[in-house]
Amino acid sequence: MYHKIGTLLPSPGTRPRYIQMFIYDTEHEIENRLLENNGLDRGLVDKIKHVLDAHNPFVQTLRQLAQRDDILNYENDKLNTPDDYDHIVRAEIPDKNDEPMLYEVVMRHMIHVNNLHYPTFKQAAEKRGFLEEDDSIRQCLIEARAVRMPSALRRLFATILLYCQPTGVRRLWEENYPYMIEDYPSSSSTNNVLILNRLLHEINSTLLQHKRSLKEFDLPQITEDYQDLRSISSLIEDELSIPIPLDDLNAVSKLNPDQLQAFNTIKHAIMRKQNQTFFVDGPGGTGKTYLYRALLATFRNVGFIMVATATSGIAAIQLPGGRTAYSKLKIPIKLDSSSICNFSKQSEVCQLLDRAATIIWDEAPMADKKAIETVDRTLREMFGVDLPFGGKIMIL
Numbered sequence: 001m002y003h004k005i006g007t008l009l010p011s012p013g014t015r016p017r018y019i020q021m022f023i024y025d026t027e028h029e030i031e032n033r034l035l036e037n038n039g040l041d042r043g044l045v046d047k048i049k050h051v052l053d054a055h056n057p058f059v060q061t062l063r064q065l066a067q068r069d070d071i072l073n074y075e076n077d078k079l080n081t082p083d084d085y086d087h088i089v090r091a092e093i094p095d096k097n098d099e100p101m102l103y104e105v106v107m108r109h110m111i112h113v114n115n116l117h118y119p120t121f122k123q124a125a126e127k128r129g130f131l132e133e134d135d136s137i138r139q140c141l142i143e144a145r146a147v148r149m150p151s152a153l154r155r156l157f158a159t160i161l162l163y164c165q166p167t168g169v170r171r172l173w174e175e176n177y178p179y180m181i182e183d184y185p186s187s188s189s190t191n192n193v194l195i196l197n198r199l200l201h202e203i204n205s206t207l208l209q210h211k212r213s214l215k216e217f218d219l220p221q222i223t224e225d226y227q228d229l230r231s232i233s234s235l236i237e238d239e240l241s242i243p244i245p246l247d248d249l250n251a252v253s254k255l256n257p258d259q260l261q262a263f264n265t266i267k268h269a270i271m272r273k274q275n276q277t278f279f280v281d282g283p284g285g286t287g288k289t290y291l292y293r294a295l296l297a298t299f300r301n302v303g304f305i306m307v308a309t310a311t312s313g314i315a316a317i318q319l320p321g322g323r324t325a326y327s328k329l330k331i332p333i334k335l336d337s338s339s340i341c342n343f344s345k346q347s348e349v350c351q352l353l354d355r356a357a358t359i360i361w362d363e364a365p366m367a368d369k370k371a372i373e374t375v376d377r378t379l380r381e382m383f384g385v386d387l388p389f390g391g392k393i394m395i396l
């Protein structure tokens, strides 16, 4: 209904139409109707008008609007949503004894019944069974989950918030949240907060474009910590979002005595931020990669940044988030005794290395000696610390 009726009062210079007939210039309502359509039978229109006035509760409600002082405020404002109408269109429940028939009609058709009032027209209509609670929205989201990318699902969710006025926002959120974050990589509990905030931030950005905000909805809110995290580079964010395989977390309990000794020694240094360089050596197949994976999982799981590199690409992909040392540390191809890695002090790479608890470089002995010296020289210079690798804990 609200799509068709336009403003409650006609705009200046135009004749009343549709719903405006019941409110504007009611003394000349018949004439106004005939002007709209001169083929009408005056007698018939008059009879219909009386029938509607006597028996239609909506017409009676609209007639009362004419007596409202604030109705003029709505003259030029199109009421766009059921809530807008609900705000001003209300019917009184007639006295059951004085007007039993009218009472029955109103009780049958009126939205707010039994003194139960709902914040919006839509909610009231749902409670009366005129609408199904968010069912069409839910169905739409279920279909979208099957065929749409998570990014499209996020935009759809924001659009639903903006235009569909769901009543159970929190329930829709809980149902669809896991599907909306599917393309945000993470598995640790630490990162879940980041992921939640990232999703909320993205939905909020869409809402802000339409001058709305997350705060208006029954949804979790962005935590303040996230505002700090927003200032970090995307490189660090990517590093914090590296998935942590459960097997790697469990690997700690399966380390053999040698591996465990190495694990504990390195752990000790990381916890105390002691500058140390470790050389993990052993014949092929003795569990070096196994140890690295256990270290990466354990410390990433508690929010540490662990940069994982290897000399060869094959070895790099054995480590979650692993890259070749040349690529990650921007080691130049041509090396000499004064080479420096290709990143500046202000670069995201430098920020990442600065925040990293440790740098793992698997198969380092296979790399050109000058490459290792270049990294050492660069980190000393970047961090202004004259210690091996600028004071970083290195595992080679």
Ligand SMILES: Nc1ncnc2c1ncn2[C@@H]1O[C@H](COP(=O)(O)OP(=O)(O)OP(=O)(O)O)[C@@H](O)[C@H]1O
Pocket (backbone or CB within 6 Å): 254, 255, 256, 259, 282, 283, 284, 285, 286, 287, 288, 289, 290, 291
């Ligand atoms: N403590 C352990 N418990 C169970 N399995 C282990 C353990 N340590 C190593 N392994 C297994 O042994 C195999 C070889 O281990 P890994 O690849 O870590 O050795 P590596 O020293 O890195 O070998 P390479 O130098 O050839 O790369 C892997 O399948 C690994 O899962």
